[in-house]
Each structure stands twice: as structure tokens, then as C-alpha cells.
Amino acid sequence: MIKILKKYEDAIYSLAAILLAFLVGAVLIQLSGFSVIKAYTALFDGAFGSVFNLTQTFMNTIPLIFTGLAVAIGFKSGLFNIGGEGQMYLGAFATAITAIYLGFLPGYILIPLALIMGGFAGSAWGFLPGYLKAKTGAHEVVTTIMMNYIGILATSYLLLKYFKEEGPIPQTVLIPESARLPELIEYSRLTWAIFIAVFVIIIIDIFFKHTKLGYEIQTVGENRSAAEYAGINSNKMMVFSMMISGFVAGLAGSTIVMGVLHRFITNFSPGYGFTGIAVAVLGKNKPWGVFFAAILFGALQTGGITMQLFAKIPMDLMVVIQGLVILFVAAPILIKKLLRK
Amino acid sequence: MNNLFGLYNPEEGEIFLRGKPCKIDNPSKAIKLGLGMIHQHFMLIDRLTTTENIIVGEEPLKNGLIDMRKAREQVKQISNKYHLTVKTDERIENISVGEQQRVEILKVLYRKAEILIFDEPTAVLTPQEVNNLFTTLRELKAGGKTIIFITHKLEETMKISDRVTVLRKGKVIGTVNTYDTNPKKLARMMVGREVLLNVNKEKGNVGDNVLEVKNLSLAGKHKNLLLKNIDITIRKGEIVGIAGVSGNGQLELEECIAGLRKVTSGKIILDDVDITHASTGIRRKRGLSHIPSDRLKRGLVPSYDLAKNIILGSQNSFTKNGFLQKNDINEYCKKVVEKFDVRCQSLNDTVDNLSGGNQQKLVIGRELSTDPKFILAAQPTRGVDVGAIEFIHKNILEMRKQNKAILLISAELEELLSLADKILVIYEGEIVSKKNNYTKEELGLLMAGKKVSAEEKLETGNSIQND
Amino acid sequence: MKKVFVTMLILVFAVCVFAETNVAIVFATGGLGDKSFNDAAMEGMKMAKKQYAIEYDFAEPSAITEYETYLAQFANSEKYDLIISIGFDQADALTKISERFPKQNFAIIDMVVMNPNVASYVFKEQERGFMVGYASALMTVKTDDVRINEDKIVGVIGGMKIPLIDANIAGFMTGVNYADNGVKAIHSYVGHWADPAKGKELTLSMYEQGADIVWGAAGRSGLGVINASKEKNFYSIGADSDQGYLAPENVLTNGMKRVDNTVCIAIKDVIDGKFEGKIYSLGIKEDALGYSVNILPEDVISELEIVKKKIIAGEIEIPATIEEVK
Known part of the structure; x- marks a missing residue:
């Protein structure tokens, strides 16, 4: 029994943190003069209450799976990749341009190609901070933040300069039908991207559990001295992990372009790259942990809409609950103490 | 002991203090009850002065501010009483290890501790410093203090204690009066069977040169030389020992040979190939094995399970098409764990759950199982119990029998004297002496930087092995 | 149906x-x-x-x-x-x-x-362009105002060269011509909706050429127009909403989108x-477009009200492209 508990220790603490966050959230809702029951009913209903709501939850979950995974992969080698946002913009941009300019290709070639180009673009954006860290020791937190600005503004510049659609909106033309990911349910915008996301989770899980490269990257993250002692080139591993991380973050952008927006638009992201950090923290940097954490955040986002629309509770309270979840996860000592008493 | 000091909470049982049962669930309570602990790894703040370290948490106040003059006075008073001399205004980072330990002792005395718990206090000290410590302990005892002295060194137990309680695998094996016992008996209690305190050193078949270190130097941050013109040659079937007080360049030498540090000048040749600038990975491929002096920092990934730790460094030979071969790994790991007697519940246990001795056996098992040509063994028995020491020594000698070349860097004189074919003494980064036979006293003086000429040679002392 | x-x-x-x-x-x-x-x-x-x-x-x-x-x-x-x-x-x-x-x-x-x-x-973007263009032409001849120079030049800066902005510019030019007092209208484009620095630069260059009233129909880039007018103390005209609070002494009026x-x-x-x-x-008729009063002098306002009525009555034809402006 204790052994089983130990195995799921992380999951249990995360669940406790979520519960606690909702409890504190309830107090805040009550204090703000709203009905807790009404609020949480609307929240749950909005996230899971109907097939359509469920599809919206999963639609919101997909980019968070990718950006959350990206942060988790960085963590594996001991690096804190805050650059998911910029890597995602690069990915989205590369995917859109590929899909538009190679639109004559059939879908079964174009879709994988556009995805891979998006991944590579994100990967290139991850490579740079990794390389700088390895060569000069420049701290990745600083460089990835900088790379976010450069990425977001550079794509915006290129768009306006070379790829903008006629008209007032800073966006590309629509990508061809053949490059769009098919919807699972009509009008839901929930597309095959969910399968791509799950596929990537499986690959990353296997990668870290069963491959040599995955093992070496993790060893660098767990104990860099020991890795060097064991003949592992830790610099190389850090660059690799940043590239893989960037690739996955790039896919977040690719799937948004191919599944939701069908074009690249400047400032399309409400900060998926940053929410990814929270998702990774809640998911304890484990691929499947990230999956469930992303669903939670996707559900809060989607349910929050209903809560705002029909229970008239401001969206900000949703953001507060999200913040509380992270606070309680990041403060496991506090939780452990509370549980002991 | 951490239980006693309130760092861990016991599952069951009671602690009695002065005849009364008491519950100690945190260190501050332990302190209140008059307990004081001197940890093996000092709990000091490097950037603060000795006085500040001593009073931290219990500062004498004046108008809400720390009364430094009073603090200094109090510290001086205690230090005079027990002859624990420390420089009151020097920063911790600038004082010797021995003095740091005195600060730790003052810290607990300042908190009015009546019962002092010492956890492996001699591990970091030179023989001379050990003597000073023992003098202090005797004075504390005379001053009415109770001392619990945790060690795995039989010699120290015999020298300093009045009564000995032997623990094995978390159980009390017995308590004896020191004058009723002897090292042999104690060793038997500790290990549970007869222990050979004397290793039988068979002559190995000394052959060709395997490792040559030629004129190796290493410059530090401020251009000072950490290693000076070091020459070492190790042949097949030979154990060469490096003796020295810790901090005289052993760690640097270890890291240079292992490839963890770039040498400033000189050459390292392994099996006729120049590996001076080769990476750790290439050195391993060429047949170098390395038992690191700091097993937790270098040798192990504590959060990994046993299997993942055992393939550390040889992960390439368990990889097929980029994938780790789980079955091969498990089979191999089972063998290593069995052969090197690593006690664990399963290969999936994380290594941080193992005892220090088992961790070390794991490292040694891993490093000796790869069929190396040369073994760099740094402090291979640091912090492990006598049973494990015996086992490790046996295995190192076994390696010599198999014609491996071995460099043994150790702070344990007995270990060097009983295992090494040749001993080099390192002092301030220089090899100051190279001989086949030394007495303990000779070594001790050489390590302390005193040149010993043939005439000055001291009489052979009784080492405890010969009891 | x-x-x-x-x-x-x-x-x-x-x-x-x-x-x-x-x-x-x-x-x-x-x-x-x-x-x-x-x-x-x-x-x-x-x-x-x-x-x-x-x-x-x-x-x-x-x-x-x-x-x-x-x-x-x-x-x-x-x-x-x-x-x-x-x-x-x-x-x-x-x-x-x-x-x-x-x-x-x-x-x-x-x-x-x-x-x-x-x-x-x-x-009908050209209608508000006409109103502010007309107001500019009436203002730039009031040389007793310290913010007005001798030159009879006014300017308009567009965000990007797109039909919507060109309709505004065409309206502006038509409005200037309608005043029929020898005032010349110049125009240029920032090429970006959110580049106030560039907007300011272009405005200052117009000011160098003699323009003392500049309309920024350029989204956020228009903030640069207002900044420039504040710095060199001439007139600017805001767009969409009342931007008078940004420079109360210099924002003459606004081309309002209601x-x-x-x-x-x-x-x-x-x-x-x-x-x-x-x-x-x-357009003007539905009160969906218009101008704001801000610091416009009384006489200009009354003139504007007269043309406003004419626009509503359909008496003035305002082209929607620059090419059509005579």
C-alpha cells in the first residue's frame, strides 16, 4: 500500500494542490459576492458539460500539451526553457509559409512537411540559447526570454514585409484546404492535432525511458558532475535538449495554424508558451503528467468562458485559481506539512 | 542519531533523557533539552565570521540589535574554558577544517549543550588534528559533558570511548565497556563474523607501464600551482598509493587523470596512448576506470535507480540502435549487485535509499566490472563501515592479481600501508617522497610537510592491526 | 430570401x-x-x-x-x-x-x-476625411495663431496604403480643395499600424516642408503625429476617438468614428x-462619422456645420480614391 502511494506520490500531491486551489478559490468567489456552487457548476459544465464544450476543452489543451512538454524536456537536462512562446511563433510562421507556398502538394505530404518545418523552426530557436549556454555559459533563462521577443517581433516583421494578406489585418492568406488538419467534429476546431499531441507524448516518454540519448540528457540534468565523470558531453546534451524542446514548442504553433486559425496572425497567442511552464510544474515534468495538467488548464480556460458568460463571474478568478494551483504545487513542503497535520 | 536530534521522527519507541521520556520532533527541541550535534558535514555559513556562526539563532540583543561585543566575550569565555582556540572575527571560508570543527563544537556549547553528539568527526581531519580533537573531548568529559561519538574507525573507538554500542543494519548488536574489548571483537560485532583486519598482500606480477603521468602541472585561478611537476608511473599488477592530508592536491590530481580538469602542462599516457587532452568518455573507452572521491557528487546519480547507476559510463555498450537494452542491463546489473554484495530491495530502488557503504560498493562494482586496464581509486573506503572496507580491499587486491594497474589515493594510512606496493606522498601539490616502505609516523610527518631523512627516521609504532 | x-x-x-x-x-x-x-x-x-x-x-x-x-x-x-x-x-x-x-x-x-x-x-471613410480636410484648410490661413505658419500647406499620414486609408486621404484632399483658398494637401504612409516613431518622423518631415496641420490616420502610429505636434507646437488631428487628452493644446479636432x-x-x-x-x-448622415470640437474656433465650427448639412443632403460628391480627386 505504502509502495503504491509512494509510486503515485507526485500525482497525489498535485491533486491535493488542485483541490486546495479550488477551496481557496471558493473562498475568494464567496468573498467577491458570487455563488460558489453556481460558479463551479458553470465552470464544470462549460468544460465538460456537453460534447461541444468537451471539444473546446481539448482544443485549448493541445497547445498547452506541446508547450508544457517543451518546458519539461528542458528541465530534464536541467535547463529552464522560458522560450516556448517565441519557439511557438517561429513554428507557426514556418508552418504557415510552408503550407501556403507548397500548397500544390497533396495533403499527405504537405501536412507532415508543414508540421516538421514548424518543428525545425522552433528547434532552431531553441538551439541558439542552448548553444550560448554551452559555449559562453549565458544563462538560458535570460537568453530564452530575449529570444521570445526576437521571435515574436521577427515573425511579425517578416509577415508585414513579405507575406501579409491584402487588407488591414496583419495576417497571411489562408493556408490551402489540403494543409488543414481535419476536424473530429464539425465546427469544433478539435482536430487530429490531439492525436499528434498524444503521439508526441508517447515518443517523448519512450525517448526518456528507453533511449541512450534520453538517458544521457537526464543524467546531465540530474547530476552534471556525474555525467561528465561518465563521459557524457554535457554541453552537447544541453544543446540537444533545447533543440528537442524547441521542436515540440514549434509544434504548438504548427497545430494552431493547421487546426485552428488556418493562417498566421500576429499576436495570436494568449501566452501558451508561458502557461506551458505552469503545466510542466503541475505535471512534475513527466510527459503524462503534462498531459493531465494541460487538460486541467484547458478545462479552466474553457469552463472559465462559460463562467464569465453565464454566471457573470469575471475571468480573472479563473486566472487566480490557475495561479493558486501552481503556488500549491510549487510549495510541496507546505502541502506535506498540511497533510501530516 | 538524526532521530535523536529530532531531524527524523521515530516510527515507534521512546527516548529517555535523565530518566524521563521525552519527545524530540525537531532540532530546536533537542537543543532546548541540552542536546548538541556536530555533523560530519559542517553546518556553517562560509561568508560569516566564526562568532556570527556561533551565535546565529541565539544572538544576544541590545536595543533590538545584535550585541557583537557581548557575543564575542561569551564565545571567548567558552573557548578558553575548553581550550578551543578560534579566531573570533575570521570568516569561516578562511580557516582550516580543524578550526571549523572547533567552531561547530563552540556552537553547541554556546547553546548550553550537555550531551554532545559527534558524527564521524575525524573523517576530515589530519592525524595531528585528530589528536587535538581527542584532547578537547577529554576536557569536555572532565567538564561533565556527555559525549556520543559516532565512528566506524575501530582505532578511534578504542582510544577515546568508555563504552561502545555497536549498530548493524539499524539494530543494536551490543554494548560493551571499552576496556573489556578489543578491535577484533568489535569488528566481529560490527560485521557479524570474523574480519581479517590484516590483508594478505600477495605480490602481483608487475609488468609493463600502463599509466604514466609526466611532469604534470596544474595552475589555479590565481596562477598559483595546484600541482607541480608530478611524475607517476604505474605498471601492470601494481598498486601505487598517494598519501597526503586532504586538500594537498589529491582531488586535482584525481580530476586531471580522470579527464575532468584540463592540465596546464605535462602529459598523461595510458597504454602508450597520449590521453592528456582526451575526454572522459574516450579515457573510459581506452580502459580507465574511476572510483571518485566524492561518490554522491561524481559517482552516482542519487535520484536514479541502481540499474541506471550501474550502466553510468558504460551506457554505450548497452545500446542498440539508440535504445537501451533493458534485459541486458538487468542481467548485468544483477550480476554486479550480487558479486559486489550491494544490499538493496530491488534494482529499481533509487540509490539515495542505500547506505553509504552500499553506495560505495555499487560504485566500485560498476568500475571494476568493466574490465579496465587502469583503475583510479580515490578514497575508496571513505565513510564506509569495516565490513565494507574489508570487502573493498579484497576486491582491489583481486584487481591487482588480474594485472590491473591501480592508483590508490587515500587519506587512510592503514589502507595505503596495507594495499600499496609503492607510496608517494603529496604535499602542497608536490610529490615529496616516493618509497616502497614507510612507517605510519614517517608518513604522518611527511604529510605534514616535514622532510624526513634516514637518520631522523622514527621508531616503528604499533599500528592497531598488529594487536 | x-x-x-x-x-x-x-x-x-x-x-x-x-x-x-x-x-x-x-x-x-x-x-x-x-x-x-x-x-x-x-x-x-x-x-x-x-x-x-x-x-x-x-x-x-x-x-x-x-x-x-x-x-x-x-x-x-x-x-x-x-x-x-x-x-x-x-x-x-x-x-x-x-x-x-x-x-x-x-x-x-x-x-x-x-x-x-x-x-x-x-x-464612408472619405466623409470624415472631407470634414477634417476642410477644417484644416480653414485653419492654416489663420496666421495670427502661433501654431500656424505662413505656408498654406496641410498634411495627412496614412497607416498603410490600403483602400480604407486612401478613402480617408481622398476625402481630406477633397475637403481641402473645397475650401478653395489655395491650400495644398500633402500625404504619405507609415507602412505600419503600430510604429509611432516612424509616424513622428514623417510628421516632422512634413512640418519641415511647411505643413502646420497634420492628420494621422494611422492607428497607433498616429500617436507619433500627435507627439510631433506637441514637441514643435503645431496642430495635429486625431483619429477614431477623441485623442485630445494626449495634447490638449495641439490636437485641433479628431476624425471621429462613432x-x-x-x-x-x-x-x-x-x-x-x-x-x-x-x-x-x-457616414455623416447616420452620425457614424464626424468630427469633435476640441479647440476648433467658432467660425470654423459653423462653416463645418454648413458643409455637414450639404453632405447629408447629398450636395457634395466625395471620391473614395485618390486618383479621382481633382
Whole structure:
């Protein structure tokens, strides 16, 4: 029994943190003069209450799976990749341009190609901070933040300069039908991207559990001295992990372009790259942990809409609950103490 | 002991203090009850002065501010009483290890501790410093203090204690009066069977040169030389020992040979190939094995399970098409764990759950199982119990029998004297002496930087092995 | 057509029975407090509530991807007589959602969505251009004002060379010519909607050429125009909303786009049962475009009121492209 508990220790603490966050959230809702029951009913209903709501939850979950995974992969080698946002913009941009300019290709070639180009673009954006860290020791937190600005503004510049659609909106033309990911349910915008996301989770899980490269990257993250002692080139591993991380973050952008927006638009992201950090923290940097954490955040986002629309509770309270979840996860000592008493 | 000091909470049982049962669930309570602990790894703040370290948490106040003059006075008073001399205004980072330990002792005395718990206090000290410590302990005892002295060194137990309680695998094996016992008996209690305190050193078949270190130097941050013109040659079937007080360049030498540090000048040749600038990975491929002096920092990934730790460094030979071969790994790991007697519940246990001795056996098992040509063994028995020491020594000698070349860097004189074919003494980064036979006293003086000429040679002392 | 007719019938019926109209509005991603479109639209909702006793709900999406979700949630509830989209970047989402809910009435402002259940409200941009152009021409000859120089030159800076901006510029030039007092209008483009630095640079270069009144029809880049006028103490003209607070001494007037009135118009059409899925071009006549008083002198205002009446009466023809300006 204790052994089983130990195995799921992380999951249990995360669940406790979520519960606690909702409890504190309830107090805040009550204090703000709203009905807790009404609020949480609307929240749950909005996230899971109907097939359509469920599809919206999963639609919101997909980019968070990718950006959350990206942060988790960085963590594996001991690096804190805050650059998911910029890597995602690069990915989205590369995917859109590929899909538009190679639109004559059939879908079964174009879709994988556009995805891979998006991944590579994100990967290139991850490579740079990794390389700088390895060569000069420049701290990745600083460089990835900088790379976010450069990425977001550079794509915006290129768009306006070379790829903008006629008209007032800073966006590309629509990508061809053949490059769009098919919807699972009509009008839901929930597309095959969910399968791509799950596929990537499986690959990353296997990668870290069963491959040599995955093992070496993790060893660098767990104990860099020991890795060097064991003949592992830790610099190389850090660059690799940043590239893989960037690739996955790039896919977040690719799937948004191919599944939701069908074009690249400047400032399309409400900060998926940053929410990814929270998702990774809640998911304890484990691929499947990230999956469930992303669903939670996707559900809060989607349910929050209903809560705002029909229970008239401001969206900000949703953001507060999200913040509380992270606070309680990041403060496991506090939780452990509370549980002991 | 951490239980006693309130760092861990016991599952069951009671602690009695002065005849009364008491519950100690945190260190501050332990302190209140008059307990004081001197940890093996000092709990000091490097950037603060000795006085500040001593009073931290219990500062004498004046108008809400720390009364430094009073603090200094109090510290001086205690230090005079027990002859624990420390420089009151020097920063911790600038004082010797021995003095740091005195600060730790003052810290607990300042908190009015009546019962002092010492956890492996001699591990970091030179023989001379050990003597000073023992003098202090005797004075504390005379001053009415109770001392619990945790060690795995039989010699120290015999020298300093009045009564000995032997623990094995978390159980009390017995308590004896020191004058009723002897090292042999104690060793038997500790290990549970007869222990050979004397290793039988068979002559190995000394052959060709395997490792040559030629004129190796290493410059530090401020251009000072950490290693000076070091020459070492190790042949097949030979154990060469490096003796020295810790901090005289052993760690640097270890890291240079292992490839963890770039040498400033000189050459390292392994099996006729120049590996001076080769990476750790290439050195391993060429047949170098390395038992690191700091097993937790270098040798192990504590959060990994046993299997993942055992393939550390040889992960390439368990990889097929980029994938780790789980079955091969498990089979191999089972063998290593069995052969090197690593006690664990399963290969999936994380290594941080193992005892220090088992961790070390794991490292040694891993490093000796790869069929190396040369073994760099740094402090291979640091912090492990006598049973494990015996086992490790046996295995190192076994390696010599198999014609491996071995460099043994150790702070344990007995270990060097009983295992090494040749001993080099390192002092301030220089090899100051190279001989086949030394007495303990000779070594001790050489390590302390005193040149010993043939005439000055001291009489052979009784080492405890010969009891 | 029949479909529209039936929808209208139902709507009229609904209005009669419940005597209450429900309207939902989805704001642009900037959210409330943007001192621009969203805030103006909110004003319109409040006005409509007062005038027509409607009930309304609103949504503030934080991302472009959320437009569809909000629109769908509103439409799906089948509670609203009209759902209004604010901002041109909702066009993609509204196109899809209006197809999916063909019985729901939608309106979009400042953009066109060609579906039978979407009323698109766009503006006769040239009309406000005409008003501020005319005002500029009257002002630049008042040389006793310290902010006015001897040269009879006024300028207009567009955000980008697109038809919408060119209509403004064409209106401006026509307005200047209409004053018929030898004033010359010059123009240029920033090439970006959010580059105040470039906007300022262009404005200063116009000032060097002798222009003492410059209109910035350039989104956020227009802030640079106002900044330049404040720095060198000449006149600037704002766009869309009243930007006088940015430089009270220098912002002469504003080419107003009355989103609030437009929202009211859209709601009134639904209440009157006149909803139609077509493009509405609004202008001075509907009070959807106009100018603000700010620091305009009395005589200029009265002149402006006269031409305003003429525009409403259709007596002045204002071309929508620069090429057509004589």
C-alpha cells in the first residue's frame, strides 16, 4: 500500500494542490459576492458539460500539451526553457509559409512537411540559447526570454514585409484546404492535432525511458558532475535538449495554424508558451503528467468562458485559481506539512 | 542519531533523557533539552565570521540589535574554558577544517549543550588534528559533558570511548565497556563474523607501464600551482598509493587523470596512448576506470535507480540502435549487485535509499566490472563501515592479481600501508617522497610537510592491526 | 430570401411577446479599457440599454482563438436577438460561426462578412476625411495663431496604403480643395499600424516642408503625429476617438468614428425588425462619422456645420480614391 502511494506520490500531491486551489478559490468567489456552487457548476459544465464544450476543452489543451512538454524536456537536462512562446511563433510562421507556398502538394505530404518545418523552426530557436549556454555559459533563462521577443517581433516583421494578406489585418492568406488538419467534429476546431499531441507524448516518454540519448540528457540534468565523470558531453546534451524542446514548442504553433486559425496572425497567442511552464510544474515534468495538467488548464480556460458568460463571474478568478494551483504545487513542503497535520 | 536530534521522527519507541521520556520532533527541541550535534558535514555559513556562526539563532540583543561585543566575550569565555582556540572575527571560508570543527563544537556549547553528539568527526581531519580533537573531548568529559561519538574507525573507538554500542543494519548488536574489548571483537560485532583486519598482500606480477603521468602541472585561478611537476608511473599488477592530508592536491590530481580538469602542462599516457587532452568518455573507452572521491557528487546519480547507476559510463555498450537494452542491463546489473554484495530491495530502488557503504560498493562494482586496464581509486573506503572496507580491499587486491594497474589515493594510512606496493606522498601539490616502505609516523610527518631523512627516521609504532 | 423573411417574422414576434431584446457583444482582444473601439462599443451598448431597454451580455476574449468559442457559446444559448462582433480580426471566426448558426443574427463593425445572417457595418471613410480636410484648410490661413505658419500647406499620414486609408486621404484632399483658398494637401504612409516613431518622423518631415496641420490616420502610429505636434507646437488631428487628452493644446479636432452610434444603429435595426444580412455604409448622415470640437474656433465650427448639412443632403460628391480627386 505504502509502495503504491509512494509510486503515485507526485500525482497525489498535485491533486491535493488542485483541490486546495479550488477551496481557496471558493473562498475568494464567496468573498467577491458570487455563488460558489453556481460558479463551479458553470465552470464544470462549460468544460465538460456537453460534447461541444468537451471539444473546446481539448482544443485549448493541445497547445498547452506541446508547450508544457517543451518546458519539461528542458528541465530534464536541467535547463529552464522560458522560450516556448517565441519557439511557438517561429513554428507557426514556418508552418504557415510552408503550407501556403507548397500548397500544390497533396495533403499527405504537405501536412507532415508543414508540421516538421514548424518543428525545425522552433528547434532552431531553441538551439541558439542552448548553444550560448554551452559555449559562453549565458544563462538560458535570460537568453530564452530575449529570444521570445526576437521571435515574436521577427515573425511579425517578416509577415508585414513579405507575406501579409491584402487588407488591414496583419495576417497571411489562408493556408490551402489540403494543409488543414481535419476536424473530429464539425465546427469544433478539435482536430487530429490531439492525436499528434498524444503521439508526441508517447515518443517523448519512450525517448526518456528507453533511449541512450534520453538517458544521457537526464543524467546531465540530474547530476552534471556525474555525467561528465561518465563521459557524457554535457554541453552537447544541453544543446540537444533545447533543440528537442524547441521542436515540440514549434509544434504548438504548427497545430494552431493547421487546426485552428488556418493562417498566421500576429499576436495570436494568449501566452501558451508561458502557461506551458505552469503545466510542466503541475505535471512534475513527466510527459503524462503534462498531459493531465494541460487538460486541467484547458478545462479552466474553457469552463472559465462559460463562467464569465453565464454566471457573470469575471475571468480573472479563473486566472487566480490557475495561479493558486501552481503556488500549491510549487510549495510541496507546505502541502506535506498540511497533510501530516 | 538524526532521530535523536529530532531531524527524523521515530516510527515507534521512546527516548529517555535523565530518566524521563521525552519527545524530540525537531532540532530546536533537542537543543532546548541540552542536546548538541556536530555533523560530519559542517553546518556553517562560509561568508560569516566564526562568532556570527556561533551565535546565529541565539544572538544576544541590545536595543533590538545584535550585541557583537557581548557575543564575542561569551564565545571567548567558552573557548578558553575548553581550550578551543578560534579566531573570533575570521570568516569561516578562511580557516582550516580543524578550526571549523572547533567552531561547530563552540556552537553547541554556546547553546548550553550537555550531551554532545559527534558524527564521524575525524573523517576530515589530519592525524595531528585528530589528536587535538581527542584532547578537547577529554576536557569536555572532565567538564561533565556527555559525549556520543559516532565512528566506524575501530582505532578511534578504542582510544577515546568508555563504552561502545555497536549498530548493524539499524539494530543494536551490543554494548560493551571499552576496556573489556578489543578491535577484533568489535569488528566481529560490527560485521557479524570474523574480519581479517590484516590483508594478505600477495605480490602481483608487475609488468609493463600502463599509466604514466609526466611532469604534470596544474595552475589555479590565481596562477598559483595546484600541482607541480608530478611524475607517476604505474605498471601492470601494481598498486601505487598517494598519501597526503586532504586538500594537498589529491582531488586535482584525481580530476586531471580522470579527464575532468584540463592540465596546464605535462602529459598523461595510458597504454602508450597520449590521453592528456582526451575526454572522459574516450579515457573510459581506452580502459580507465574511476572510483571518485566524492561518490554522491561524481559517482552516482542519487535520484536514479541502481540499474541506471550501474550502466553510468558504460551506457554505450548497452545500446542498440539508440535504445537501451533493458534485459541486458538487468542481467548485468544483477550480476554486479550480487558479486559486489550491494544490499538493496530491488534494482529499481533509487540509490539515495542505500547506505553509504552500499553506495560505495555499487560504485566500485560498476568500475571494476568493466574490465579496465587502469583503475583510479580515490578514497575508496571513505565513510564506509569495516565490513565494507574489508570487502573493498579484497576486491582491489583481486584487481591487482588480474594485472590491473591501480592508483590508490587515500587519506587512510592503514589502507595505503596495507594495499600499496609503492607510496608517494603529496604535499602542497608536490610529490615529496616516493618509497616502497614507510612507517605510519614517517608518513604522518611527511604529510605534514616535514622532510624526513634516514637518520631522523622514527621508531616503528604499533599500528592497531598488529594487536 | 424566404429564410430571411421567416427569421424576421420570428424576430418581430419575439420582440412583441417579450418586449425585451437581448444583445451579446464580443469585444476585440484588447478588452475593455482600450480607450478605443471596445470602450466606444461598450458606450453604445449602454446607450442602447437606456434608449431601447435592451439587456446585454458581453465577452472579452484574451486571444484570437477564443473568438469562435465565445461566438458559439452565445449563439448556442439561442438567447440573443443579435450578437455583435467588434474588430476586424473577428471576420474569420464570424464567417464560420454564422454559417454554423444560420438562424442567429450577427453584426460586425468595420469589416465585411458576406453571409445572409450577418449585417456588416462599414464607414464612408472619405466623409470624415472631407470634414477634417476642410477644417484644416480653414485653419492654416489663420496666421495670427502661433501654431500656424505662413505656408498654406496641410498634411495627412496614412497607416498603410490600403483602400480604407486612401478613402480617408481622398476625402481630406477633397475637403481641402473645397475650401478653395489655395491650400495644398500633402500625404504619405507609415507602412505600419503600430510604429509611432516612424509616424513622428514623417510628421516632422512634413512640418519641415511647411505643413502646420497634420492628420494621422494611422492607428497607433498616429500617436507619433500627435507627439510631433506637441514637441514643435503645431496642430495635429486625431483619429477614431477623441485623442485630445494626449495634447490638449495641439490636437485641433479628431476624425471621429462613432462606434457607439454604430452599435446603437445595429441594435435599433433589430428592434425595428429591419435586420438584413447586407453591407451598411454609414457616414455623416447616420452620425457614424464626424468630427469633435476640441479647440476648433467658432467660425470654423459653423462653416463645418454648413458643409455637414450639404453632405447629408447629398450636395457634395466625395471620391473614395485618390486618383479621382481633382
